[in-house]
Structures are given as structure tokens and as C-alpha cells.
Amino acid sequence: MRVPAQILASEGLLDAIIKDRSLNQLVNVATLPGIKKASMVMPDVHEGYGFPIGGVAAMDYPEGVISPGGIGYDINCGVQLLASQLQIKDNRDAVEALSKELHAHVPAGMGKGGTIKLTTEQLDEVLAEGANWAVNHGYGTRESLSYMESHGKLNDADPAFVSTMAKNRGLDQLGTIGSGNHFVEVDFVEKTYNNTIAKTYGLQKGQIVLLIHTGSRGLGHQVATDHIRKMMMAMSHYGINVPDRELTCVPFNSKEGQEYFKAMCAAANFAWCNRQIISWEVKNAWENIFGKEGGDLRLLYDVAHNIAKIEMHTIEGTSRKVIVHRKGATRAFGPGFKELPPEYKGVGQPVIIPGSMGTCSYVLAGTSKSHEMTFGSCCHGAGRRLSRSAAKRQANAPVLKEKLREQGIFVEAGSFRGIAEEAPIAYKDVGSVVDVVSASGIAKKVAKLKPVAVIKG
DNA sequence: ATGTAC
Numbered sequence: 182m183r184v185p186a187q188i189l190a191s192e193g194l195l196d197a198i199i200k201d202r203s204l205n206q207l208v209n210v211a212t213l214p215g216i217k218k219a220s221m222v223m224p225d226v227h228e229g230y231g232f233p234i235g236g237v238a239a240m241d242y243p244e245g246v247i248s249p250g251g252i253g254y255d256i257n258c259g260v261q262l263l264a265s266q267l268q269i270k271d272n273r274d275a276v277e278a279l280s281k282e283l284h285a286h287v288p289a290g291m292g293k294g295g296t297i298k299l300t301t302e303q304l305d306e307v308l309a310e311g312a313n314w315a316v317n318h319g320y321g322t323r324e325s326l327s328y329m330e331s332h333g334k335l336n337d338a339d340p341a342f343v344s345t346m347a348k349n350r351g352l353d354q355l356g357t358i359g360s361g362n363h364f365v366e367v368d369f370v371e372k373t374y375n376n377t378i379a380k381t382y383g384l385q386k387g388q389i390v391l392l393i394h395t396g397s398r399g400l401g402h403q404v405a406t407d408h409i410r411k412m413m414m415a416m417s418h419y420g421i422n423v424p425d426r427e428l429t430c431v432p433f434n435s436k437e438g439q440e441y442f443k444a445m446c447a448a449a450n451f452a453w454c455n456r457q458i459i460s461w462e463v464k465n466a467w468e469n470i471f472g473k474e475g476g477d478l479r480l481l482y483d484v485a486h487n488i489a490k491i492e493m494h495t496i497e498g499t500s501r502k503v504i505v506h507r508k509g510a511t512r513a514f515g516p517g518f519k520e521l522p523p524e525y526k527g528v529g530q531p532v533i534i535p536g537s538m539g540t541c542s543y544v545l546a547g548t549s550k551s552h553e554m555t556f557g558s559c560c561h562g563a564g565r566r567l568s569r570s571a572a573k574r575q576a577n578a579p580v581l582k583e584k585l586r587e588q589g590i591f592v593e594a595g596s597f598r599g600i601a602e603e604a605p606i607a608y609k610d611v612g613s614v615v616d617v618v619s620a621s622g623i624a625k626k627v628a629k630l631k632p633v634a635v636i637k638g
Numbered sequence: 639a640t641g642t643a644c
Contacts, residue, residue: 230639255639292641350641361639402640487639569642 182211187219189555191617194224197566197609203233209424210238214432215245217496217503221555223510224617225564225609230254231427234509234565237558240433242491242502246421247438248430249412249445251506253487254405256445257452258363258396259330260533261460261483262544264382265389265467266476269369269633272389273589275470276367280591280634282466283365287459289638290595291360292399294353297458304348307355308340311450312483315457321480325457327522329483330512330530331490333453339443343400344407347444351400351451356458358395360599360638362562365463366392366535368542368630378528378546378627382481390630391467391478392542393459394535396487397452404448408441433504442489449488456483481544482531486511486561494556505556513547513559513624532624536611537563538592538603539585541631543615545624559624563611569602576604594637603637 186207190198198204203226210232211220217239226235231250238251288295299307307314312333316323326332340348358365370388373379384390397404412429415437421430431438464478489506496503514521514530521530530547540563551557567575578597581604585592594600619626 253639258639359639360642363639396639399640406640 182208184211184216185219186211187221189222189617189621190224191613194609194613194617198226201228203228206231206233207236209428210236212424213238213240213246213248213428213430214421215241217241223560224614225509225560225562227565229508231425232508235560236508237510237556238506239494239503239556242504243434244432245504246430247433247442247489247504248428248506249405249409249441250427250429251508252445252489253508254402255396255487256401256404257449257485258487259452259456259483259485260535261393261456262481262531262533263391263460263463263478264384264481265391265478267389267471268387269389270387276633277591279367279466279470280593280636282470283463284593284636286462286466287365287636288357289636291638293357293638295356297353297355299352299355301348304351305340307454308343308447308450309338310334312453312457315454315461320458320461325480328480329453330485333457333483335446335449337443338446338450340447342440342444343404343447347400347403347407350403351398354398354400355455356462357398358459358638359398362603363395363638365459365636366632367634368392368632370628371541371631372629374626374628378625381524381528382531382544382627383479384544384628391463392535393456393463395455395459397448398455400451401448404444408444412437412441445489449485453483482533484511484533492557494552507558509561510558511561512557513551514557515547515549515552532559534560534611534615535562537605537608538635538637539590539632540605540611541629543611543626543630544628545615545618546627547624548622551623554621555623560614560618563608563614565607566609567607572604572607573598573601575606576601590632591634592637593635599637
């Protein structure tokens with residue numbers, strides 16, 4: 182190990198953490214060339230490809246390594262939160278119709294294409310421009326870009342390093358959520374914890390909000406597959422040995438490192454464009470149900486939780502440039518961060534933490550403590566405690582769907598398999614996860630969101 | 639997560 186391993190958890194959460202390989206993986210990551218300070222995991226950690234999901238690793242720029250396993254196959258998987266002007270108490274009766282309308286507007290499910298069919302030239306524009314492409318083509322407003330991490334676009338993207346196969350997979354996938362834990366969810370604000378920040382973000386008790394959780398679909402997956410294969414062949418050339426082949430990596434400033442990074446940025450841009458177009462479709466569905474009385478759906482914020490970023494961080498008293506890998510970890514920058522829209526600058530970045538299906542989600546605010554402790558990062562969700570296959574064995578999807586309906590939560594899902602894999606028993610308690618990050622000081626609790634409808638793949 | 643392993 183070149184650096185220590187750092188675990189953020191409570192005693193209760195450790196039980197689930199020690200059952201899988203996530204701590205071995207945490208230790209493995211600590212061996213990677215150029216890693217600074219510590220190999221870190223958040224309380225929602227679980228086993229992933231090479232790196233644990235819920236992990237943060239910062240490498241020296243530009244000699245340290247970049248590793249696709251530290252980002253994940255779903256490049257720029259992330260969450261967007263939309264705030265409405267309606268209260269749940271006045272609109273309970275409309276929820277079922279709204280969930281059906283959302284389902285009709287947002288294709289969900291494995292391999293599902295959408296209504297937008299891009300030409301290869303247009304796809305290259307999307308890869309270079311991110312959410313800007315959506316806005317330039319009538320999907321949303323320009324001011325919404327200020328409310329997205331990195332303004333919905335990474336400038337280092339280069340479509341030339343995205344393979345034809347990856348591009349072909351993406352041609353009809355804009356505006357689709359995919360499967361697994363991806364969803365569109367209707368929630369209401371059950372509770373606020375910090376009234377000043379809640380007010381700054383425009384959140385109040387009883388308000389209806391919407392969450393969109395998806396990423397770069399088959400395109401991002403293919404980018405990861407292609408570059409992992411190339412890196413595996415190149416790694417020995419750079420004299421790098423890793424304890425697990427899934428940790429394949431090359432120096433950031435190497436040919437293969439640069440090609441992967443530029444392709445990863447392009448896939449991240451595809452994901453931001455995707456969430457922006459889904460957001461536009463969600464607004465169409467909303468308008469169809471509520472008409473003009475429905476009011477505006479305002480983009481509160483959009484965060485990435487599977488990404489690598491070049492950032493400045495203070496390490497042993499010195500400010501240095503690092504390659505921060507966040508895999509199942511959300512950026513959580515504190516007050517004063519210049520990228521934030523002016524009205525959020527005093528309170529820190531919104532950190533959006535989706536819980537498991539039918540439980541609840543949280544909005545937090547980044548703090549300066551996160552810069553000291555976790556390279557400006559926080560957890561990203563509840564975190565699995567059961568594998569997909571174990572969840573399928575233990576969950577009874579039809580019964581679960583009916584149970585959630587009795588609790589006032591409509592689930593629109595493409596398959597019972599999807600529901601079983603995402604059953605709440607397959608996940609840790611998101612409240613306990615959020616309490617750990619809140620107690621550690623890396624983020625502040627702002628609001629708790631309760632679902633009333635979930636659209637899944 | 640993913641046209642569910644090349």
C-alpha cells in the first residue's frame with residue numbers, strides 16, 4: 182500500500198461492508214501509482230469492478246494513473262433534481278396519471294431506444310457539447326446549464342477516441358433511462374433539516390419534486406469496455422503491476438491514458454445531454470397532466486457520481502492538481518466554489534442522494550470539511566447489501582409492487598426482474614448512510630424526499 | 639451498469 186485506506190462508516194453499516202470484497206478492493210486501490218493521501222470509501226460502499234463502488238481515489242497529476250475501474254462502466258451515471266411549485270396534499274389524485282404519463286414519455290429498459298435518432302455527425306456534436314447540445318436544439322433552457330455540475334460539459338472530450346461501435350450504441354439512446362437502479366421518480370419533501378439552505382435551494386415541506394437517475398447507457402459502457410481492453414495490453418509497457426486485473430490503469434499523461442480520458446469526457450457529455458433531454462420529456466409529461474396550473478419545473482441541480490475530474494486539492498498543506506476518481510461518489514464542494522450558481526455559492530453544492538426504490542432520498546449540501554477529508558466528495562446512495570442475483574432469489578417482485586402501492590407508491594416497471602433486483606432489502610438503509618456523512622461533517626442534511634411514483638426499466 | 643461473457 183502506498184497510502185492508508187480510509188473507511189467512513191458506522192458500526193452498524195460495517196456488518197454489510199465486511200461481507201463482500203469491497204475492503205479488499207479498497208486496499209488494492211491503495212497500491213496504485215500516484216495515489217495521494219488515502220484510498221477512501223463512503224458508507225454506501227459495496228463491491229464493484231476492480232474499485233469498490235462508493236470509492237474516491239485522487240492520483241498525482243499528470244504522472245499518476247487513470248483507471249477505468251475507478252470510474253465505472255456507467256460513465257457519468259448521475260442524478261438530476263427538479264423542483265415543482267405544487268404541493269403533494271393538493272395533487273395526490275393526479276399521481277397515478279402522472280406516473281403513467283412519465284412512463285409514456287421516457288423509454289425505460291435494457292437496450293431500449295428513444296424517439297431521437299441521431300446522425301453520426303450529430304452524435305459527435307453531443308459528445309463534444311454535452312447538455313449544451315440539448316439546449317441548442319430546443320430541449321430546455323440555457324439558464325439550466327448553470328445548475329449542472331461542470332455546466333453539463335467537460336471540455337477535454339474528444340469524440341475521435343469513442344469507437345464506432347460505442348457511437349452506434351448511442352445513436353438512439355438519448356432520452357432513455359435504461360435499467361438497473363436507473364429511474365424517474367416523483368417525490369415530495371417530507372422534511373427539511375436546515376431551513377436556511379432548504380430556502381436557498383428553493384425546497385419546502387410538502388413540495389413535489391422529481392428525480393432523474395441515469396447515465397451514458399450503452400455508449401458509455403462500450404467506451405469503458407474498449408479502453409479497458411487497450412489498457413490491459415499497454416499496462417506492462419509502463420511497468421505497472423496491479424494486484425487485480427480489474428484495476429488496469431496507465432499513467433494519465435500516457436497515450437492510452439489521454440485517449441481514455443478524452444473518451445470518458447465524451448461519454449460524460451453524452452450522459453449530461455441524456456439527462457437534460459429526459460428532463461425536457463418530464464416537463465412535457467408534467468404539462469400534459471397539470472396544464473398551465475402545473476407551473477414551472479426548475480432544475481435544482483444535476484450531479485455526476487461515476488466520473489474522473491482534474492481538480493485542485495490541498496494535500497499536506499500544498500495545493501496540487503490531482504485526478505480525482507469518483508465511483509459511486511458525489512462531488513460535494515463547499516461554500517465559495519466558483520462554479521456554483523450565485524445563489525448557492527454561500528451554502529455549498531447540492532448533493533443529491535437517491536435511496537432505494539420506495540424508501541426515500543436526501544438532499545445535502547457540500548461543506549469545506551469535505552475538501553479536508555474526502556477530496557470534496559460524499560456518498561451517492563444507499564449502497565447494495567445484496568448482489569443482483571441474491572436479491573432476485575430473496576425478493577418477491579409482484580408482492581413488493583402491491584405492497585408499495587398500498588403505501589401510496591406507484592411503480593411503473595418494464596419487468597418483475599428489475600423490481601426484484603432493486604428491492605429495498607437489496608440495499609442498506611439510506612438514512613443510516615446519510616447520518617454517517619452528516620456526522621462526519623462532509624455534507625449537511627437539507628431535506629428528505631419521499632417517493633409517490635417510480636418509473637423503472 | 640450493459641444488445642445480461644469473446
